[in-house]
Amino acid sequence: MIEPLADPFGRVHDYIRISVTDRCNLRCVYCMPSEGLEFQPHDEIMSYEEITAIMSVLAPMGVSKVRLTGGEPLVRKDLETLVHQIASIEGIQDISLTTNGMLLPAKARLLKEAGLTRINISLDSLQEDRYARITRGGNVHKVLEGIEAAYAAGLDPIKLNMVLMKGFNEDEIKDFIALTLDRPLHVRFIEYMPIGHATDSWRDTYLPLSRVAEVCEEAGWNIQDEPGPSGNGPSRNMRVDGARGTFGLIHPVSDHFCDSCNRLRLTADGHIKACLYWSDEYNVRRIIDDPAAVANLFRKALGAKPLNHEMALALEKKAQSHTPTVRRMSQIGG
Structure with missing residues (x-):
């Protein structure tokens, strides 16, 4: 049996997030600048055959x-x-997708038939004008159509990812939780992370997720902890009494889950990232034709993985032990 992928702290990695492109049809304020970001040429992006070759190496090593x-x-x-x-x-065993949902109506059934297991849809506002402002041009009605298409295709669970941002969407917490009352939707409130832009503007926009509990109390909702749906990950999940769906809190900054991290990342241009936040990268594409070298490079990347990401120190403007990445979230794959 091939030795599983483990880092120096004993964390076994059975999960990989693969970015298939750095391009996007939106320009969300926390993910991409409005202009000036150059996309990588097509010949620098991994082909489907290259991605499949890498997964053929990783699967026997326990990445499922x-x-x-x-x-x-x-x-x-x-x-x-x-x-x-x-x-x-x-x-x-499990293939999932993170999407903004705009193109999902035409693709949901094809993806399900191809083997997609479940889906996460990024949705930071239910208000038409606000959604357009956060995404710099998106149409929230297209996203809602995408959610319906995912239902019709039988994708399950369907999770909605909301990045909570002070001054942008904190007044919609109740509206998002209300989505879970009558439908088996799973809302995830996510702290705003300083990926590629640890600036004062990020600190001004960051909002702790403690606000979610306050909203539930104000609404008079009785909430219970919940195991959560498949692919639960680091979310702390809850359910309003009688609700069909759940909502969860993901605290990458204020209460990190690094001690249980099981994730690897592969950028669209073929670089291994063992940690989302740090700048360390390993170019696997250049050795794609040598499976043994690919396996060894993944082990090398994990061998250098730090114990945690120290994002909280960025919030406090304190020195960090490593160099944070300068790549934007769209260039890494969140």
């Missing part, structure tokens, strides 16, 4: 869960082809 991200993964042509290729690899 895959999440496809971007940029916006659905701007990549025929993404269902990649889903099918990965699903055909022995040992792969």
Whole structure:
């Protein structure tokens, strides 16, 4: 049996998040600048065959869960082809997708038939004008159509990711939780992270998730802790009494979950990142034709993985032990 992928702290890694493109059809304020970000040339982006080759190495090493991200993964042509290729690899048990949902109406059924297991849809506001402002041009009605398409295709669970930002959307917490009352939706409130732009503007926008509990109390909702749906990850999940769905809190800054981290990341241009926050990267694409070298490089990347990401120190303007990444979230794959 091949030795599983473990780091120096004994954390076994069975999950990889693969960015298939750095391009996106939106320009969300926390993910990309409004202008000036140059996209990588197409020949620098990993092909589906290269991604499949890497997964064929990782699956026997115990990596059984895959999440496809971007940029916006659905701007990549025929993404269902990649889903099918990965699903055909022995040992792969779960394939998920993070998307803004804008292109999902035309793709949900094809993705499900290809082997997609579940889906996360980024949705930071239910208000038309506000959503357009946060995404710099998005149409929230298209996203809502995408959610319906995911339901119709049988994707389950369907999770809605809301990045909570002071001055942007904190007044919609109640509206998002209300979505879980009558439908089996799973809302995730996520702290705003300083990926690629640890600036004063980020600190001014950061909002602790303690506000969510306050909103529930103000609404008179009785909430209970809940195990959560498949692919629960680091979320602390809760359910309003009688609700069909759940909501959860993900605290990457104020209450990090690094001690249980099981994630690897692969950027669209073929670099391994063992930690989302730090700048350490390893170019696996240059050795793609040598499976043994690919396996060794993943082990090397994990061998250098720090104990935690220290994002909280950025919030406090304190010195950190490593160099934070300068890549934007769209370039890494969140």
